[in-house]
Amino acid sequence: MPQPLTATVQGRFPARLPAAGALLTALTLTATACTSGAATPQSDTGTNVPVRQGGSLVIGAEQEPDCADWIGTCGASIWGTYMMQTETIPQVFDVRLKGGNWTPVPSDLMASEPTTKTVGKQQQITYRLNPKAVWSDGKPITSADLKYTALQVRDGKAIFDKSGYDRITSIATPDAATAVVTLKSPYGNWKQLFGAGYGVLPSHLLQGKDRDAVMKDGYTFSGGPWKIASWKKGVSVTLVPNDRYWGPKPHLDKVTFQFASDTSAAVQAFAGGTFDALYPTPQLTTVAQIKTLGGAARMQVQSQTGNLQALWLNNARFPFDSAAVRKAFAYSVDREAIVKRLFGSYGVTAPAQSFQSPLVSRYASTDFSVYKPDAAKTAQLMTADGWAKNGSGYWAKNGKEAAFTVTSLAGNQSRELTEQILQAQLAKAGFRVTIKNSTPADIFGKLAPAGDFQVGLWNLTDSFPNPTLSATFDSTAIPSAANGQSGINFMRIRIPGLDPVLDRVDTELDDSARVADSRRAEKLIADAVPSLPLAAVPNILVTGARVGGPLSINPVEGPWWNLEEWGLTK
Template sequence: MLLIKSWKNGVRALALASAVSLAAGAAMAAPQRGGTLVVTTTPEPAIITNALSSAPTTAELATKIFDGLLEYDFDLNPKPSLAESWEISPDGKTITFKLRQGVVWHDGKPFTSADVQFSLMKVVKEYHPRGKGNLGPVTSIDAPDAHTVVLNLAHPYAPLMKGLSSLETPIVPKHVYEGTDFRNNPAVNNPIGTGPFKFAKWEKGNFIELQRNEKYWREGKPYLDRLIFRFIADSSTRAAGVERGEIDVATFGTINPVEMRRLEELPNISIAKGGYEAIAPVMMLELNTKRAPFDDKRVRQAVAYALDRNFITKNIWYGFGKPAVGPISSFVKGSGAFTDQGILKFDVKDRLDIANRLLDEAGLKRGANGMRTKIVHDVAPFGEDWRRMGEYIKQALARVGIEVELRNRDYPTFVREVHNKYDFDMTSTWSIGMADPILGVQRQTWSKNINPEVPFANVSQYSNPEVDKLWEAAQTEMDQAKRSQHFHKLQELLVADSPLIWLMEMDLVAVQNDKVQDLITSPLGVRGGLYDTWVKQ
């Protein structure tokens, strides 16, 4: 974990000496058991079982309650979790997992291979927004004994071993869900897992409490007695709570970035950088490609040219990220999947002239009031900064003759109207790209992911046969160089078509009180289990 303590002239400066000193001090201190960690996040989740939802706040809570088969180190290599070991057949079409013995669910029932079989095939693959991407070629799962599962694949599938964490494929109890309507089962919001913390209480509009799992299979962990997730409506109140020491950790988006920069200068508060490498988050606008005016590629491109990504990054998000060039984040550059070559660039000097020309060509002439068309922008219900960005977008698009009405909906309404009913023109949001583009990015533009029953999928309803073929080729190609070529072509096509407008690669940093130790210990950060986290008493 790096602790950032300075911000001058809009440029981050890393206080290396301080970070090394603090890290050395933490390394020498033995973890202390006990205590409560208070986290503030927003918005309050609709459900807290992430097998059925990929909503960010759902994931933040659920990954403490549920385990996955695997975890990952900072180089994104797999590590054991509920699976102690695994073996991949030479043809890549069979993966055998040996499961950990002696694990029990929070209700005391034993964890077995039947739970894995049920979770992956009946719940995650069918109901999780990224389930098809994670488990698409898995045709069946055998359970030859209580502690062995064998995944049978239609073809070798490189992304599979990168998507088996508690974030992506949580293992849920078969004995609780089998034979029920999963999404309406009471356990969705009173969950039973095998994870380090047990669900205790949900006081709607106020907090969710998790308690230490005394029978957790990681001996001696977790260190904390309780986790409290507080839901506070006002950003300034959240910031004040951090400053007064009432809140230990504030997740990204809960506090205005300008306030984050102020708070990090205080002696007892730091910004915990990292812990998002495995999720490669990107901020974007989603455009309804089935509704005018965004059924015309020229209009979509005009919007992309009209927005200044550098301004958005520096002046709205205060440098917590960098401008995006396309759907795939540079976080995965090491795999070869990312490229910024051959991609249409929107940050050119004459971008407004190009935008106006494209709108003219699309037949959207300026009226007497200077406007060409009117759209409704549904602002992401993730906090005040998203509304600030909405105001900027309204001003920026007005310059090229697009009148924007801003609509702010509460989170459940936003999901229902946008993701289930497709009743929108343009939305703002952010998305988890994951360690492999197939796992997180594919769902946004693969036509087979147009599904109103699954939120946070292909909400733009974008369909392009050439794009589909490339996504499907990348699923089956095992040669990384050839896979990268498919991803590079996808980026070229998608940026040119602009069914979404990718704005910023996000640094999902958390604000923390310095009494909190070992907050970021995995590439999932605060979205991990927090079983290593402790607080100085």
């Protein structure tokens, strides 16, 4: 059985998280593409088909989450967020497309936009709640809920990510509709607090109880348009409308997410009418499969995602402990050829020129665009660094060849083809490449954190429109005893002058200054070539003829971010 390209380690919170995913599209700022009729990506912004009231849909889901305790370590699956969290847990900011960029905007939970100010060296954030907002039991959503949620994250054990919450010094609740959160130092990503990923939890139902025990297998409460009716482990999750929701009510009576981990099998089930919609991981054959369905399938391909794939070079291991070798490597890889060869059928052909994903492209530069195949530059760099071609045509220095191993996801046809293309390109340039793949658990649980690799081929996922280069490139993010072996700077990157610039990006509250500092950081990174960006991974939504409503993909909240507006076509 083919293995799905995106592993369950793909995460859903502010830090950039490693994931074993597919290589696909370019780092470009484009709208969602869709079609009606033959399933071929075209330029459009989605579909909006009139719907009727009532009825139900069955949607194929590639992953089953481990649990539904969204702030716990078991709640890391992005699919859990897509299927349950977005539909049931209120949050203070939504992420919406605004002026060509995905931007945090106040949700209908708020009476007004949260405000922030600096008081001395501290940051103070004031939230005012919508008095109409209630939980599914009719109880108001109050400032006590924000306080409960924040303290559960800040002080709890086995918490998925405490970023931002660990800066909280106090939370004042002067009245039921107002919460004032004080941070010990400025936090540029403050809009992520109580936003996508965690949201706000009901204190009146959870206070004094074991939150994880109450939530992990599904919960009965809701502050969104849907409620979890059932979670049949290994089979499905079913949602029904929340009658107490203060916003627009769902058109449908029921939506069932049926687990189907194999992409090809899920497409066949869609063709047979078992599924009304899919959110498939891009496979080499996905477009061809869907094209055979003709007008029975509509396909949207979104390239402005949070998923970035790269070739990750271990800067502490031979031969990439040499900056000259890293640059020569970059001038030897034909990234455009890789993207065209594998995924031209999706209409995406250009490589990424930044380590910022498309979701945060406004903070990105294009400094990596200088790295194109150039045999003369490769030879110049290697020769100046003391290398010479040996009798086998490979670069060698002090009796050692410029040889290295590429590690990625075992059994992944797309990934293996990428490696084979790289192997051929680099052999021509004088580098000996071997391939040794493994499982996501082994890669991200053992090999990468320990620095036991030379070249890695994997994704990083941004799940909020906020620059987070520090998670990958700051030297303090190198796993070590000093930081409890945390951090995802698996590449052991240390670039002189970079850490202070990344720190300013993280703490600066003025967005224009953050953009400027982010681009300064990117220039330092591109000059050092600690790794090489390849491409962004697009999102794909496939819907059948029965499905109507405004259908589009939200790169943070998923394809069902507006499920209450979906319905059966009239």
